[in-house]
Amino acid sequence: MATDVHRPVSATVSSARRPAAVHIEGLTRSFDGRTVIDGLHLDIAPGEFVALLGRSGCGKSTLLRILAGLDRDIRGTVLVPRRRAVAFQAPRLMPWKKVWRNVLLGLPGKPERGVAERALDEVGLGHRIDAWPRTLSGGEAQRASLARALVREPDLLLLDEPFGALDALTRIKAQRLVGELWEQRACAVLLVTHDVEEAVLLADRVLVMDGGRIAHEQRIDLERPRRITDPRFAALRAGLLERLGVHAAAETA
């Protein structure tokens, strides 16, 4: 697996030590003198599914943008696989390009339509290959965005609230789809979400970010597919909600 090293001036790195898909050491990011990420450490194993929770504004998207290589104004060390892809909450499709061209956008070389077709088939959108983005539903646009990430055959898939704007039913279907795609591909995933249930449903490990660092981590050892009616699921969910400062009783009140 080829590796990108984001190594700013002040960092100390031993780049050979790399059993992980993601290796972060002492990562710090400030905006206008305000430190948002503060000496963060994190390793993600190849093929591991990690979900990242945390209150609004705690730095989740900032971390994801750094891993995507979209923000390099950092201190510390970040090692990530070269093959990585991002899907954001807003699908960010180019309105003047048909769906299949959007899927192939930015890929090196001259990839053929068949490459997009296979990825669109995988996300159940093969029939909309020639559609214009404005004619897609929210769920379809999100699946097109996922197909665009998949054609990159990523070793690391970065998902920033990809289901946040979807209605409840579409969201459940999209979550299921991501779970299935991950099981088939065995790429590492970092999913930023506000939804504790989604995190427990999908992840091997759930992280809670606070104070610019990973303040808590919870391994999810439940077998898949997971059922939200499983009492162990409920217990994990309640524990994480408590970590986030939300009490389950208050939440349902």
Ligand SMILES: Nc1ncnc2c1ncn2[C@@H]1O[C@H](COP(=O)(O)OP(=O)(O)OP(=O)(O)O)[C@@H](O)[C@H]1O
């Ligand atoms: N380019 C920027 N310039 C200035 N401040 C920024 C910039 N990007 C992020 N921030 C600030 O950094 C903090 C963390 O933002 P970030 O988007 O990472 O939070 P988040 O945890 O993803 O929040 P949410 O859950 O609400 O999406 C916020 O206070 C935000 O205002």
